Amino acid sequence: MMKELFPMKQVMGFIFSLVLTAVALMVYFFDMSFAVGMTILLVTAFIQAGLQLVLFMHAGESEDKNAIYITIYYGVLIAIFTILGSLLTMVWTYQIQ
Amino acid sequence: MEFFERFAIPHPSPAIYASMVAIAIVSIAIVVGITYFKKWGYLWREWLTTVDHKRLGIMYIIAAILMLFRGGADAIMMRAQLSAPENKLLDAQHYNEIFTTHGVVMILFMAMPFIIGFMNFVVPLQIGARDVAFPRLNALSFWLFFAGAMLFNISFVIGGSPDAGWTSYFPLADNEFSTSVGTNYYMIAIQIAGLGTLATGINFMTTILKMRAPGMTLMKMPMFTWSALITNVIIVFAFPVLTVALAMGTLDRLFGTHFFASTNGGMDMLWANLFWVWGHPEVYILILPAFGIYSEVISTFARRNLYGYKSMVASMVIISLLSFVVWVHHFFTMGQGAFVNSIFSITTMAIAVPTGVKIFNWLLTLYKGKITMTTPMLYSMLFIPLFTLGGVTGVMLGMSAADYQYHNTMFLVAHFHMVIIPGVVFAMLAALYYYWPKMFGFMLNDRLGKIGAWIIAIGTLVAFMPMFISGLDGQARRMYTYSEASGFGIWNMISMVGALMLAAGFALIVYNIYYSFRYAPRDIGSDPWDARTLEWATHTPVPEYNFATMPKIDSYETFWDSKKKGTPLFPDKIEKIHMPNNSGIPFIMGIIFFMWGFSFVFAMWIPLIICTLGIFACMAYQSFENDHGRYISIEEIEETEKELGGKR
Ligand code: HEM
Numbered sequence: 001m002m003k004e005l006f007p008m009k010q011v012m013g014f015i016f017s018l019v020l021t022a023v024a025l026m027v028y029f030f031d032m033s034f035a036v037g038m039t040i041l042l043v044t045a046f047i048q049a050g051l052q053l054v055l056f057m058h059a060g061e062s063e064d065k066n067a068i069y070i071t072i073y074y075g076v077l078i079a080i081f082t083i084l085g086s087l088l089t090m091v092w093t094y095q096i097q
Numbered sequence: 098m099e100f101f102e103r104f105a106i107p108h109p110s111p112a113i114y115a116s117m118v119a120i121a122i123v124s125i126a127i128v129v130g131i132t133y134f135k136k137w138g139y140l141w142r143e144w145l146t147t148v149d150h151k152r153l154g155i156m157y158i159i160a161a162i163l164m165l166f167r168g169g170a171d172a173i174m175m176r177a178q179l180s181a182p183e184n185k186l187l188d189a190q191h192y193n194e195i196f197t198t199h200g201v202v203m204i205l206f207m208a209m210p211f212i213i214g215f216m217n218f219v220v221p222l223q224i225g226a227r228d229v230a231f232p233r234l235n236a237l238s239f240w241l242f243f244a245g246a247m248l249f250n251i252s253f254v255i256g257g258s259p260d261a262g263w264t265s266y267f268p269l270a271d272n273e274f275s276t277s278v279g280t281n282y283y284m285i286a287i288q289i290a291g292l293g294t295l296a297t298g299i300n301f302m303t304t305i306l307k308m309r310a311p312g313m314t315l316m317k318m319p320m321f322t323w324s325a326l327i328t329n330v331i332i333v334f335a336f337p338v339l340t341v342a343l344a345m346g347t348l349d350r351l352f353g354t355h356f357f358a359s360t361n362g363g364m365d366m367l368w369a370n371l372f373w374v375w376g377h378p379e380v381y382i383l384i385l386p387a388f389g390i391y392s393e394v395i396s397t398f399a400r401r402n403l404y405g406y407k408s409m410v411a412s413m414v415i416i417s418l419l420s421f422v423v424w425v426h427h428f429f430t431m432g433q434g435a436f437v438n439s440i441f442s443i444t445t446m447a448i449a450v451p452t453g454v455k456i457f458n459w460l461l462t463l464y465k466g467k468i469t470m471t472t473p474m475l476y477s478m479l480f481i482p483l484f485t486l487g488g489v490t491g492v493m494l495g496m497s498a499a500d501y502q503y504h505n506t507m508f509l510v511a512h513f514h515m516v517i518i519p520g521v522v523f524a525m526l527a528a529l530y531y532y533w534p535k536m537f538g539f540m541l542n543d544r545l546g547k548i549g550a551w552i553i554a555i556g557t558l559v560a561f562m563p564m565f566i567s568g569l570d571g572q573a574r575r576m577y578t579y580s581e582a583s584g585f586g587i588w589n590m591i592s593m594v595g596a597l598m599l600a601a602g603f604a605l606i607v608y609n610i611y612y613s614f615r616y617a618p619r620d621i622g623s624d625p626w627d628a629r630t631l632e633w634a635t636h637t638p639v640p641e642y643n644f645a646t647m648p649k650i651d652s653y654e655t656f657w658d659s660k661k662k663g664t665p666l667f668p669d670k671i672e673k674i675h676m677p678n679n680s681g682i683p684f685i686m687g688i689i690f691f692m693w694g695f696s697f698v699f700a701m702w703i704p705l706i707i708c709t710l711g712i713f714a715c716m717a718y719q720s721f722e723n724d725h726g727r728y729i730s731i732e733e734i735e736e737t738e739k740e741l742g743g744k745r
């Protein structure tokens with residue numbers, strides 16, 4: 001009975017998101033190169049966002065599950081294309097040349 | 098007096114003063130007319146406060162037609178100026194202003210509302226819904242679009258029009274080179290209208306995903322609804338880029354930032370990049386609903402179900418992804434080098450493939466079809482060859498090495514007019530003829546309609562084919578004149594003739610509306626074309642609740658099946674219907690947004706702050722208002738249904 005009522009998943013998720021925050025904070029407190037710091041921040045940020053969406057905004061819990069996930073994947077894909085493409089045309093190409 | 102000097106036009110001419118007087122007279126005449134006929138109450142109750150998707154759709158379409166004539170007047174002026182070498186009709190500054198407003202008005206204030214208008218009118222009917230998911234937001238979308246459009250349109254009589262092209266490239270669009278408030282109008286008017294469009298995108302995505310009639314799975318949706326779904330997905334992901342770019346441009350012009358400046362660490366090329374990250378998906382936002390209309394019209398008048406339904410859907414899904422990865426083809430010449438250009442050349446050619454698949458599907462639908470050549474069908478038949486001309490030249494432009502020759506010449510101008518006019522404009526005219534009886538209860542004259550279609554099609558060819566030639570000969574776009582020795586004169590003269598034919602064709606459409614209003618019979622029933630989709634299953638005029646009971650869907654063409662096999666489409670008993678109430682808030686917010694934009698354009702900060710507070714006050718009011726809508730009682734529904742000829 002207790003077990004069914006207790007939101008185990010949510011509590012674990014909450015602890016995990018605290019851990020992620022702590023890891024991200026390391027970038028501030030420890031000395032590391034820009035590249036390493038940025039990598040840590042980006043990775044923790046995206047895991048954090050995913051966690052919030054799935055666990056706390058209940059993305060997967062309604063009948064619209066598929067529509068929600070497809071639009072999220074679609075949006076992520078387009079964001080990646082746009083950012084990488086813009087970097088390629090506006091920045092990287094001039095560094096290679 | 099000093100205060101008012103800012104509203105003066107920096108570069109006046111007698112024509113502009115004449116327009117000022119004309120605008121003043123027409124506005125006064127409208128106000129007096131409405132007052133005289135005591136129509137204010139009717140206007141407010143039935144139109145200004147409406148949240149009904151059908152009425153909003155009609156208002157979008159009326160606005161689009163008005164803007165078509167505004168943009169058309171610009172076009173005739175440009176063609177007249179270019180019709181002979183060294184012509185002195187317009188000077189360089191006026192020419193710049195006119196091609197800028199022509200582009201913005203035609204794309205954002207003509208094509209977009211036309212499309213969104215038909216989406217509003219048709220989509221809820223096609224999916225068997227009572228309205229869109231968020232009716233009040235829908236009204237707000239319309240009024241934001243309208244406020245933006247009106248703000249943009251007053252620029253030429255108050256403060257001066259933008260003159261940096263519809264693409265408004267920096268650094269030309271920055272304060273240094275564009276000193277009048279014109280480009281402020283561009284940034285802010287498009288911003289306001291764009292917010293409305295973004296809201297439409299969210300609204301229709303939700304509507305189509307959540308509000309389909311029982312039994313209508315995604316793969317049983319009519320093709321126009323599919324195209325609307327994909328279009329709105331593209332809107333939701335493309336328009337935020339425009340929003341951000343315009344906000345950055347506004348900051349540069351009014352608050353001294355340097356995002357797009359060529360100095361102080363700014364990057365002018367970034368504007369071009371962001372503009373086209375939105376801009377290329379935008380051309381697919383325009384063309385996909387047009388494709389949807391053609392699919393409906395062709396299958397109705399070929400009396401066959403659409404060939405290759407699944408491949409139609411698949412090609413649209415692929416287009417929706419590919420349309421986001423080709424934008425660099427608009428600036429191959431900007432210096433990013435052969436490697437980057439090659440990547441985007443390949444993606445550009447790839448997008449022609451799903452487009453081609455759709456063309457073949459229409460051809461195969463026609464094959465073995467029993468074709469009835471009505472006006473909408475004629476437009477669809479003229480679309481296929483003409484659009485192909487535009488598409489093929491697009492592939493030519495997509496080859497980056499070759500594009501160094503074509504870029505920014507009249508060849509490019511010919512390309513995009515040959516895709517947009519046969520693609521989008523023909524589709525909207527086809528839709529106008531096709532849906533007119535559903536909207537207004539009588540049909541437009543078919544003979545006049547066909548004559549108009551031929552004039553417009555031939556006019557399009559005469560106006561734009563010569564540009565391919567003069568462009569290859571080196572005539573640059575956006576130049577207000579050219580020398581006699583260049584030899585461009587003859588081609589531009591021919592173009593002028595074509596432009597006049599187009600004008601005549603559109604005038605004939607207006608005459609047709611008048612003629613049919615006077616003489617067309619009114620007893621046409623609710624399904625005059627013997628069509629296949631649900632919007633024809635309800636009465637004409639469509640009652641406000643659309644369907645007395647929910648249709649039961651079990652195939653892609655349930656209405657057709659019910660006509661042919663007699664399967665019951667509306668098996669349920671009538672129950673009371675829950676409908677949203679009208680609201681004045683969207684209209685009032687539109688007015689405040691107009692004043693907000695106007696204050697912003699002229700950097701009048703105190704009115705701007707007051708308007709901003711007004712906008713938030715409206716939103717707060719809306720949030721706290723306790724409005725649960727209203728119910729239409731069974732008796733009332735039964736009465737309406739009886740009046741309209743019995744329950745379906
Ligand atoms: C077959 C698919 C198409 C291809 C391969 C294609 C390719 C291109 C390319 C490469 C350019 C840039 C050329 C230059 O600036 O030198 C261009 C410009 C343009 N295209 Fe297309 N296009 C296609 C379809 C369309 C459609 C369907 C539309 C609109 C409904 C459209 C509207 C435009 C517009 C408005 C411009 C010019 C924008 C400007 O610079 O003002 N195109 N196209």
Ligand SMILES: [Cu+2]
Pocket residue numbers: 376377380423424426427
């Ligand atoms: Cu493009």
